[in-house]
Amino acid sequence: MLLRQLEYLVALAREGHFARAAAACFVSQPSLSAGIRKLESDLDVPLVQHGARFEGLTPEGERVLHRARRILHERDALQQELAEMRGQLTGTLRLGAIPTAMTVTSLLTTQFCEHHQQVTIELESLSSRDIMRRLAEFEIDAALTYLDDGALQGVRKFPLYEEQYLLLTPGDGPCAGQSDVSWAQAAEVPLVLLSRRMRNRRILDEFFAAESATASPAVETDTVDGLYAHLASGRWSSVISHAWLHMFGIPAGMRVVRLKEPDASRRPSVGLVVAAHARESAMVRALLAVAGGAGVRDALDALLKAHLDS
Template identity: 45%
Template sequence: MLFRQLEYFVALAAERHFARAAAACDVSQPALSEAIRKLERELGVPLVRRGQNFEGLATEGEQLVTWARRILADRDAMNLEAAAFRTGVSGDLRLGVIPGAATTVAALVDTFCAAHPRARIRLDAGLRSGEIAERVRRFELDAGLLYPDGVDTAGLVLTTLYRERHVLVGTAGLLDDAPLDDDPAGPTWSGVAGLPLCLLRPGMRGRDLVDEAAAAHGTRLRPRVETDSVATLIALTETGRWASIVPHAWLSALPSPARLRTVALPSALDDAAPLGARVALVRADTEPTSVLTAAFEYEARNAAWTG
């Protein structure tokens, strides 16, 4: 009964609405409300602020919902480990991935699923690094691939996987006519600024890397198109009218016309270092680790990564 009450409480915290939480749990709204009231009586503290409608979690509820998620995660991990003794690794792994790693993670997912045919992966590839870290801490994700630099990774186990390279991409006709190589040392950011650019949205780490490098070289980029999709950026470059800056791994994974050209760009700190960022795997720093998460971490550590 306690687990059921905790499940309803966690669902309410996620949905922020009694009716939606009840629907998510496949129970009636009165049953969900009564179960949460029983949990409040057992704990001796209010969990929910109630009016005519849901008004949010009480201060105590905001603090205790993380414990509820952890208890449910530990229950699931114990059940998965027991199942692993019987039939091998199984269950659903909830994985969050930054857009820049959406293609490189595919090989890892394929290898993991081949090694553990009873396991399943629920992958969200549209998350930002900070969101992934926070959701792993809240036990809403089992693991994630993110950019660790500049992100709070307290309470997480971090494993660096590879260094991602970002390159300027466009058709040969577009880039060959651009003033990119005025400096004998290599392409200039001022030359990049003169191109018809489409870039990721500000606030996304891939875009922040670009803006920081451009600013370090005295340049500000003003793209005409901004999006949260790397695939959209590549599709635009293939028209021959746009240039973009994307993770190089995307070009290796997608079928792109031979007329596309890539140009390495200098980073913010060192002109000799290519523009890029570390990509790491994170999981919650809890022991024992879920057998499912541990199996995925093992495959990630032993993968042949290329960024």
Template identity: 40%
Template structure:
């Protein structure tokens, strides 16, 4: 058994297809299939359910897959720790909640300057998918809500706090300088869908005020939500800094959006990774650099 066989197994779990798994591993499909059969022979147990195509893993295969992910994680950490102090290279896969994507415009430049050989693959994912990606080993690191139930059990470091704001186009709605939660009832509401954690936070806040939300429009796409607000289809509640980074007026006549903070505490956003993952040099360097840039404690 060698680490390449384990990498082939993990690739098959990600791709759910022999041909695509082989392509991501830069080998032919017959080579990948032969090495996986060799692994089954060495372990003296079937790992993969095969028909005309990949049909899944056996119970034993799922157990081996869990061990494979841990072994490969430790192997990558070992390679990083043995590397010199030269700039980092390789690929880091990062999952980010939609409202934190724009924060990367502040976090990426210092990382690129310090480690130009490091390739960062960024995936926009809702909170449950972030947790799944970290658990399955598809993500090296995530940026998400630290208090989300799905994120319980992951190691974390804080980055910044998000504060709720009433968001609207000033060309269509008059928004008070210091809005109150009860004033949401005065506007047509365009909100994120109930399956998104940002909506869960909003529902929890209004329930604490004894209020109920009756949205006119819902979407799971922040880009679409912004377009609706710019078109004057309603107002929304979104993180203040997210709106300021993305849709503030540009000073050249563009209508933009206004974001007026609502009462209440912020929601902590931070970096998350599996507790079982050793902090290799690559992960440790990114954690330290981004925490320094964000100024979080």
């Protein structure tokens, strides 16, 4: 049994396609095919359902796949550990983030890159469900997401900040002059919001519902930049997270107004999650060290204060 063959299996399961998996492994398609068959003969068990096309793994194949991921992860951790002993981390830090947390990743990555200049970072926008899957399959090292998600199991959580909400509204709009607005008020203005499929939106809807209001956005989109793109027209308002300020600031001609919180202690917590089994990865340890000292919460709070004062 060769580690290479395990890589083939993992790639095949990921790509669901022999030729693409081979390309991902930088080998020819026959090589990958042969590797899989060799693995099958070594383990004396069929791993893939052989047919005209790729039709998934056998039950045994799934089990082997799981083990293979663990073995390969151990190997990667070994190499990272050695790199760490040499004084510098190398390789790739693979980060995921839900779209609404994407904006703050730079607060982490810039500091991380300063400390570990040999590391390249892969940052991917993912749904919270995908984050869990990718963590479990060793395909990302860590992710930024809401921490109060019931589906977060088998992970370790590291809070970074608590989300606060602002109404971003045209300077000449009805709410622009107020020091704060209620959620019910906000529901009355023309809105652009994220899609209902997204966790951020569902949180907002809960706040609206708490004041017996319902938001009826004119536009729904599934990315934060898509949302801002619409705001630029000056026709709409939106409810934004204070964490987004640091990325886009406040578009020209607009104002932010704080949304009255029914209960400040229930601000949704956003933070890093890492697989419970990744505790011993040098890369993850380095990330957590940076995250611990990054002062994300304070930086965002200061930014919020500055924007509200202006």
